[in-house]
Amino acid sequence: MMVKKNKVSVICPYCGAGCRFGLIVENGRATGIDYEPDHPVALGALCPKGNSAVELLNHPERLTFPIRREHNGTTRRITWDEALQFVANKLRQIREDFGADAVGFLASAKVSNEENYLFQKLARLFGSPHVDHCARLCHSPSIVALSRAFGSGAMTNPIPDLENSRCILIIGSNFSENHPVVSRWVLNAKDRGAFIIAVDPRKTPTTEIAHIHLMIRPGTDGILLNAIMAQILREGLANYDFIASRTEGFERLKNKLQQFDIIKAAEQVGVPVGDIVITARKYATSPSSAIIYCMGITQHRHGTDYAASCANLALLCGHIGRSGAGIFPLRGQNNVQGASDMGALAEFLPGYVRTNDVKKRQLVAKLWGCEDIPSSGLSVTEIIGAILDGKIKALFVMGENPIVSDPCSSETEKALSMLDLLVVQDIFMTETANFAHVVLPAAMWAEKSGSYTNTERRVQWSPKALNPPNEAKSDLWIIGNLGKLLGLWDTLPQPEDMLREINQVVPFYGGITPERIAKSKEGLIWPCPDEHHPGTPILYSEKFHRENERATFTVPEIDFEAPRSFEPFSLITGRVVVHYNSGSITRKLPSLLRYTPKLELTIHPSDAGELGIKDGSTVLVKTVKGTVETVVKVSPSVRQGSVFMPFHFPETNRLTPKDLDPMARIPSFKDAQCQLIRKDK
Amino acid sequence: MKEIFVRIDRCVGCRSCELACAVEHSRSKTLFGAISEVPRPKKRVYVEYIEHRKVPFLCRHCEDAPCVKACRTGALSQDPVTRIVTHNPDRCIGCWLCAMTCPYGMINREEERRIAVKCDRCPEREEPACVNACPTKALVFAEEQEFSKLVRRETLSKLLPGYAS
């Protein structure tokens, strides 16, 4: 038999780095991976997750037909017509009974730009303001803080540009495990003589790269950043020319930092004063410094202020808008940047148009052919609260797993079981899909075409490589048909048409046409306002994206000087290299699962000694939100007084608290207090 | 212990050291004999032309030599007194862990025997062949104090011409 073998160049479905690889397809089945050494992000490298792509595509547990759950809990296979008709009728009925406000929509950072755009359009044309997605749970503080300071909430430089940096401050990021391809560029910079500083409450493969590691107390990032800034000001190392010519609001920050006591701060943070001084000097004096930060900064009660402090630090030293100097908030999913750009957020329309800005909002409405668009809605975590209050009756979830990813799973579970209608559109039967009334089987990334925006703002086209299994359909097909049934539009859109519409609606995607990015392997980096624009790899080299073209210093309202103390243990959550987010994909792949098969709690040896537990014994972890049983791993990789749990397993987020950051509405995943109870057999 | 010191500013890139090294490590020990020998004698010093500068590179015979640590078959060994790292070709299996770990790139490959080749600081000679051959005295074989003295005297002679000579 003739074997039809071809290679399709697709975008990796995992983290936000946006690596490209060749998928080898034989007779309509994915059989192998071909590395593409000419791709700029990672030079063809792939982390273990990326290497599991073939195994994922051929997974036997994929959802292949629509499923309906009856009142008595039994499930049965239904046809697409029946499924879509049922969802449309039920949605209409709920809108009539309770108003459009009673329907929530959760978009996904895993699907393409076109699908997210259409999804939020569906939600907003349907009349519901409540559309959000899991960017809320990782980098919403970055969007808020960075767009307030600079005008755009994205990474300022491309990843390979890290190589040109002479000092890299890594704070609250473990990219060696979460974005492994970033480590190549940091190591290259190190080889070229850059000074690497890592700030992390744990010892990780990332901190091993660093020259100095500031092992801070969990939750004291804000104090540390302010201490660094205070030291820079005290030594007169700030870039006063840059401050004078390109920023505003410096005086307020200066006044605030003048009274800052570094010695006291060092005590609170739990690192030697000398380390803070070295960090301040190295960061300020190097010709180009970069800050890499991640969820260690954002997932706090004051995440927005922490992210703003990062921006302040960069502005203070003028380390922004040049090659090797910038802020690198690394995004977690392959299209979390794109989903935010497409307006799948409660307070933003496509192109970061604020929903409460009536004038601009109506311009978008005009393009969509309607009169007005609902204003600001509820965020991911608030939607769950609103369900519990009985305000939201129906939830449409596209490719998310809130039970595992949201804080306080028991409440989420309770909320989901209260709904009149829960539609889940996914590739596997996730924990959330188990609660759904209708489960719609979706296609995976290689089974549809679309564009994805990676963490560097690089928009890349990923063509269709193979057909979805059985009856699974692309998300665009599902949303398109649902919209048709709801009477929102008449035609079933194609990905290319959708991107052309995005070109019109989102100004900085203006020149990113399907023709251009389908041809180029490297994609285009937004802002790219017109057809001939080459893209903008480095932001703010001449002006900031604010009205007066100046950046602004934001002075946090709160005092960082009193850190919360967590007794007896503070619980840190994070990731491990072989798993991905809620683990709904990676926990199904045996080749990845063998490295980290189950949940483990890491504890410092002396804490373990005090509690009388050893490696491999079982403990109960207790927080205000719940109790979970887990196995212990004793390792000095955590600080005394703190414990670590990866959040890829459903148990972890049963423990996390639900306190929200007031501005970005991100839950404080990393501010939990826990108790350990020894469980003897 | 005597070391080979390099005065980079004196190197003119004549490659006399390379030639002398290859000859010294030939069987015949003469230039004409060495040319016709099979396997061809290999040099163990390298002159690189970088940015219009000529820089000679020699094995530093590091105190805590990474190549010796990396060698699993005992082909590389370090004399505890003289710190000279020598290579025993009979024990070498050509795994290139030494070439991989050497931070200065001083271990090279001998094509014919397919094993590593590196500086042995001419065990049969008083003064290494490369030093002997250097026409500009860019290579100096001396004790550390002696060399410092030399540098001091040289600086002095630059400042006060005629004083030192």
Add this chain to the structure above:
Amino acid sequence: MKGILISKDLCIGCRACASACEHGIIQIEETKEFRKIIVSGSCPDECENCKDVCPTEAIKIGEGVVSSCQLFGAGTGSASTCSSRNENQLPAAIKLRERQEVLFRLTLCRRCGMPIAPEAMLNFISRRMTQPLFELDLCITCRQQLMWEAIRKR
């Protein structure tokens, strides 16, 4: 039906015969300290897989009751087979197809104490190498770890 005879003097306990035998006649039993090669049952007629793969020609295939001297020859380096020496010794005559066991004590890793291989096997390897390049009494995991431990700084 034929049977297998393993010379306890020549065998080095490498397990090649056990993985070659498709009929499950040669089995390996391993504990922390010992490796036991167990032969039981009869061979199909043409199969000589185990004999083919044996590195030391320690396997003979025959029929009926034979003396081991008969099969291996008295003067072929395994002369001691005929004189009793230790518990690992063949009886002077053996009925083929009967159960035989060859027992080896495993050399332990000098670094981690895990078993490596029978001493006879390691001796065989060092005899075959042109010269002893390194010490063989390290287990695979320790060799792998040692490869990087010396080089890696952190």
Add this chain to the structure above:
Amino acid sequence: MQSMASWKIFINPERCIGCHACEMACEQTHGGISNIKVQCAPVFCRHCEVPPCVTVCYRNAIEMRNGKILLIKDLCTNCGICVFACPFGAIMTTTITRQIEPGKKAHSAVPCHFEARSAEEPHTEHEKPKRSLADARDDTPRERQIVLVHKCDGCLERAEASGARPACAATCPSGAIECKDIAQASSLKRIRTYEVHLVTHLTHREGTSP
């Protein structure tokens, strides 16, 4: 593209972030068994040029082709002699289960379907209880366990087909595994030495006024 024989695999253990991507990639290119083990940093065949494993193999099942050391599976008897002749522990063993099929010619080829039991040989092998004596007496057990010997082939097939680097080098996210020519790599290191250390030394010496 460099010629096949000239490059050697260079591993920089300082760069290894322990992500196991090389193991995964190796597994995919070699039908489910990884020839790489990450112990601090990836361990696999160095493709020595005077290889001890080739010397000890009594069936000539290991040969050198194009500068790569290959294990010829048809000739290999899984005796494990080469395993202990390798100073790096780079020849791996994996316990697999094979069906007993009477009448089939033995050691003809590696079975097309097998179950990789454990990559951590030989430690776990000894901990696992083996088939008891009573089972061994049983005339024909249905399946038998084999310790399979396997090693890195430098992705020779990949290289010969498309001139590509080995899968592990291609996939390594941090650039810890690289393919370099020894002479070239050494020369680059010397230039780097100059750039990093000597330039400062020179400018320092020339720039200071005594």
